[in-house]
Amino acid sequence: MSLVTIFKxxxxxxxQLVRSRLDAAGFQAIVADELAALSxxxxxxxxxxxxxxxxxxEAEEAKAFLADDDAPAx
Numbered sequence: 118m119s120l121v122t123i124f125k126x127x128x129x130x131x132x133q134l135v136r137s138r139l140d141a142a143g144f145q146a147i148v149a150d151e152l153a154a155l156s157x158x159x160x161x162x163x164x165x166x167x168x169x170x171x172x173x174x175e176a177e178e179a180k181a182f183l184a185d186d187d188a189p190a191x
Contacts, residue, residue: 120147121176124183125166129154132167135183139171144179146171 126132132148139146149168171179 119173120149120170121173122149122168122170123176123180124169126169127154127166129167132169135169139169139179139182142182144171144175144182146179 124132124135126135129148129151132151136146136148147170149170151167154167
């Protein structure tokens with residue numbers, strides 16, 4: 118299964134919140150690089166953040182879900 122990064126965060130709480138939202142919507146999301154980012158101060162910035170990933174075939178729909186959820190309510 119090929120994974121695609123659809124979101125990056127610089128703290129674990131943000132990454133886990135996005136993963137949780139995706140899981141609740143039925144996506145198979147994982148968080149990558151979380152432990153590495155926690156091992157040293159500033160390391161998450163150095164590696165480009167903590168990555169939230171989904172399977173390739175879910176990537177576009179998951180991105181749209183996050184983008185739509187962030188849109189202001191009318």
